[in-house]
Amino acid sequence: MILCDIGNSYFHFNINGKIFDEAQCSIKNQKVYFISVNAKKTKELLSKNPNSINLAKYVTFNTHYQGLGIDRIMACKTIEEGVVVDAGSAITIDIMLNSLHLGGYILPGINALNRSYKQISPILDQHFTMQVDLKILPSTTIEAISYGSIGMIVAMIEKVAKNKKIYFTGGDGMYLAKFFKNSIYIKDLVFRGMHQTIKEIKA
Amino acid sequence: MILCDIGNSYFHFNINGKIFDEAQCSIKNQKVYFISVNAKKTKELLSKNPNSINLAKYVTFNTHYQGLGIDRIMACKTIEEGVVVDAGSAITIDIMLNSLHLGGYILPGINALNRSYKQISPILDQHFTMQVDLKILPSTTIEAISYGSIGMIVAMIEKVAKNKKIYFTGGDGMYLAKFFKNSIYIKDLVFRGMHQTIKEIKA
Structure with a gap:
């Protein structure tokens, strides 16, 4: 298949x-x-x-969200409860409870954030370091933009997830999952939703 | 003058x-x-x-940060203790303790974040709503990008500031200050640092 x-x-x-x-x-x-x-x-x-x-x-999915992207639907479809983070070009953060989608956020992806600095000032036109220690206060521009960007993504996910389990997927999912204790990276999370949808069609 | x-x-x-x-x-x-x-x-x-x-x-300022922007120096110079947030094209978050600058972060400004979505997908090319209620889960794309972006800025400042007092300045400073209890907006914070520097030169 x-x-x-x-x-x-x-x-x-x-x-x-x-x-x-x-x-x-x-x-x-x-x-x-x-x-x-x-x-x-x-x-x-x-x-x-x-x-x-x-x-x-053909997909069925319970949500009050208007215009939820089909990729987000598929990533969430097999998760009964927890927070689903799909970290690609954009980073989506969706909340599932009893197989019901409660809502979610869209953040710019890591690459998009990196590019955004370039347009602010030539001084900020630097490539992120991905070697980020969020316990250390930045003391250079490259640290300030790297820890700042990764830090704001992590802080937002922490605030939304609180103690819930976090399911990461997408190109930067494995990288981001490392910042969270109660997390799991599932490479094929979207495909799992697609498989379940196919099962439901054929049933 | x-x-x-x-x-x-x-x-x-x-x-x-x-x-x-x-x-x-x-x-x-x-x-x-x-x-x-x-x-x-x-x-x-x-x-x-x-x-x-x-x-x-002529300015004197205590920091271990390499290449700290002169605007950040001036914004921090008159603050003995607390977190200084200058929210303009970029958002800088700096930590002061006993008139010593401990380090700081640089986030993209609100406008830069808004623009960054445009480059990800035409579906995300929407103007933010600034009527953001961070207690409500987004249920539309415009809410998801607006609450997502403002939310990640607020979450990062909260995490860095903890219980410290937050001094906001810059074009979006007044807007962001509203999300924090222990905060004050000082429109002329950078100018205060410049005034103090002039006093020191003339002394």
Whole structure:
């Protein structure tokens, strides 16, 4: 079975349980079960794989949130209770309770934050260090912007999650999960939601 | 006496105690005491006011931070103890103890955060609502990005400040101060540091 999660930046494939991150879509003439937040890339997938199925049309999910992204729905769908953090181009923080989605936040992703400094001042146009110790007070500009950005993401997740379990996924999910005790990184969390949706369709 | 604080985006003048925020520098042939984080705007001021004095050359300030911006030095200089937040194009968070600067963070400013979403996805290209209630879970995209961004700034300041008093200044300082009980907004905080520096020079 071939699944595809089309994000803002990339195609993510799951082919018979193995995950492939590919900038380009090289799959052809297959029945791909997909979700997408990128209309242009959706067209690309469908032109190569006309028999593909958009799972957004079939998914069931309990939320009062208007316009919740299909990637967030799939990441949350298999989590009964806890906080779901999908850290990619954007970082979404969603709260689940008794399989009900209560709401959630969208933060800029780590790369987007890094880029944002560049537009403020040439002095702040520096690449983050990812070697961040949040217990140490920054004493250089590069520390001030790196610890500041990672620190504000971590502080927000802490405040939202309190003592709840945190499920991380996405490109920066493993990195961010390290800052939290009560956390787990699940690489294929979105695909798990897609698999469950397919099961529900076929049931 | 004419003071000028040249920021990343604007000239800020203090003329005989009154503050003027001007995009353009209209002062001519005056002795302006100034600080600057913008080389281009410094040239502009000096070409119109050749007898002006750059206070950066004279200021004394205790810190182990390498390359601390002169605006941050001036904002912190008159604060013996507490957290100093200058919320402009960037948001700086600095910690003072016994008139010693212990270190600090640099976050993107509110406008920079708003702009950063645009580059992630067209769906996220929305203007923030500033009517933010951080006790309510977002249930729309505009709430998710607004509460998310303001929330992460507030969460970071809370975490850094703990129970210390927080001194806000800068264009978004008054707005952010409202989220904190133990806070005060001081519009002319940077100018206070400049005034003290002038006193020290003349003493």
